[in-house]
Amino acid sequence: MALYLQHREDGIQWAVWKMEEPLDVLLSLLPNTRKISSEKELPRFTSERRKMEWLSVRVLLYSMLQEDKEIVYSSEGKPFLSDHSFYISISHTKGYVAVALSSLNSVGIDIEQYGQRVHRVSDRYIRPDEQVESYQEDLTWGLLLYWSAKETIFKRMENADADFRKLRLAHFIPQVEGTFQVQEFATQQQKLYTVGYRIEPDFVLTWTEN
Incomplete structure (x- = not known):
């Protein structure tokens, strides 16, 4: 297995x-x-x-x-x-x-294979007030975490707005695993979510913890 x-x-x-x-x-x-x-x-x-x-x-x-x-x-x-x-x-x-x-x-979960495409489309999902940090001096991992986290929250929300720029990640420094906060601005509630994450050799994984 x-x-x-x-x-x-x-x-x-x-x-x-x-x-x-x-x-x-x-x-x-x-x-x-x-x-x-x-x-x-x-x-x-x-x-x-x-x-x-x-x-x-x-x-x-x-x-x-x-x-x-x-x-x-x-x-x-x-x-x-x-x-x-x-x-x-x-x-x-x-x-x-x-x-x-x-x-x-x-609940929401997302898994994303390591790849460079996130650099080309980052303006579609990264907000001006978000600060993406590198992991092991590689910005790709940070960008993947942002993309994956927003996919995860989109899956978690009911009747979610597909505009990922209506989701904002609190600043964090990527580690092998941990949590960070995501604020949604797609609804009147503007709910704050906690997202767990792991970085594996060839993918990132994110999931909702609330």
Whole structure:
């Protein structure tokens, strides 16, 4: 099994799966009823990568709960469990999928592979009053954390505004892992969120802690 990371705390849990197994091995890790339904679903994806992502999410969810759960989607495309036993958030990047679950309230998670694209689009999501810091003298990591955190909050919020410049990260110095605050200006509440993060060798991971 390729369970890469797992964390449980205060009603929230998340995990990361490294996609290494072929499809047939992934299918064998599911309970029989879910295996049969998944085999029927897979042909609707033309991309092998999308098949791997879709199936890995289901395998990861089962490995986290050891219960068979069905993931369905709202009209806005947000995932939820058919039995409403947990709130769920899903993310994927090259080689990995991530799932977060909460028994308390909506949850958000995002995983982003290391890459330079964030430099080219930084004006779309970095505010003039935000100060991005480097990690190990590499600004890319800082930019990835800002992008990932705003994706995470977007997933956490109900009826969220897609303009990431309406989310502001409090200044922080990136470490291997930690937390920081994110203020949203998309609603009248202007809620303050706490976001947890980790920096791994080839990706960053962020998730909501409230």
